[in-house]
Amino acid sequence: xxxxxxxxxxxxxxxxxxxxxxxxxxxxxxxxxxxxxxxxxxxxxxxxxxxxxxxxxxxxxxxxxxxxxxxxxxxxxxxxxxxxxxxxxxxxxxxxxxxxxxxxxxxxxxxxxxxxxxxxxxxxxxxxxxxxxxxxxxxxxxxxxxxxxxxxxxxxxxxxxxxxxxxxxxx
Ligand code: NI
Numbered sequence: 818x819x820x821x822x823x824x825x826x827x828x829x830x831x832x833x834x835x836x837x838x839x840x841x842x843x844x845x846x847x848x849x850x851x852x853x854x855x856x857x858x859x860x861x862x863x864x865x866x867x868x869x870x871x872x873x874x875x876x877x878x879x880x881x882x883x884x885x886x887x888x889x890x891x892x893x894x895x896x897x898x899x900x901x902x903x904x905x906x907x908x909x910x911x912x913x914x915x916x917x918x919x920x921x922x923x924x925x926x927x928x929x930x931x932x933x934x935x936x937x938x939x940x941x942x943x944x945x946x947x948x949x950x951x952x953x954x955x956x957x958x959x960x961x962x963x964x965x966x967x968x969x970x971x972x973x974x975x976x977x978x979x980x981x982x983x984x985x986x987x988x
Contacts, residue, residue: 818854821869826916826964826981835865835872835960837897841938845875849894849936852877857890861914863952865959868915874898876956880949898933898957900926901942909951911965918984919977923968925951 824831838845848871856864862882866875874897881888905927912920929950932942945953955965966977 818850820858821851821855823855823859823868823914824870830867830870831915831964832962833867833872834962835867835874837874846936849875849877853892857882859914863956864914865956867959874960878952878956894936896934896936898931900929900957901932902930904928907947907951909948911955913965916964916966921969923965925954929953
């Protein structure tokens with residue numbers, strides 16, 4: 818397993834749409850493992866393949882990734898995920914490994930049902946709520962080339978983009 822570099826805003830690949838996965842072989846399994854390892858090392862609870870420059874519909878999630886979390890790790894891999902039902906509304910504080918040192922509350926559906934393939938290519942379905950639902954919606958946005966910044970109200974988004982542009986200049 819290796820830790821991969823995570824692309825940072827405003828890298829152009831973060832704005833591209835990812836393609837569905839068609840090959841469920843060893844290469845895909847290895848990429849999923851690398852994504853999980855990278856997510857654990859960088860301290861996130863979700864990571865999408867386009868964030869490491871691979872435009873594939875693949876995301877990994879572990880709501881218990883944090884070192885402080887007393888529950889055992891629970892790695893999940895979602896390939897070609899699609900939301901088939903959504904309901905309710907929730908406001909959850911989000912961050913992103915591609916947008917360092919910034920968090921904001923984002924409005925999401927409170928409950929979702931997703932259909933996806935596991936890493937072997939078998940179809941699965943899951944119903945998720947609250948943090949799990951928000952996290953999946955955030956990661957699915959990455960597959961569409963969208964960052965959580967674009968889900969903020971326009972004024973807030975402008976402020977944030979200015980601040981991030983400054984940060985990028987001084988780096
Ligand atoms: Ni993200």
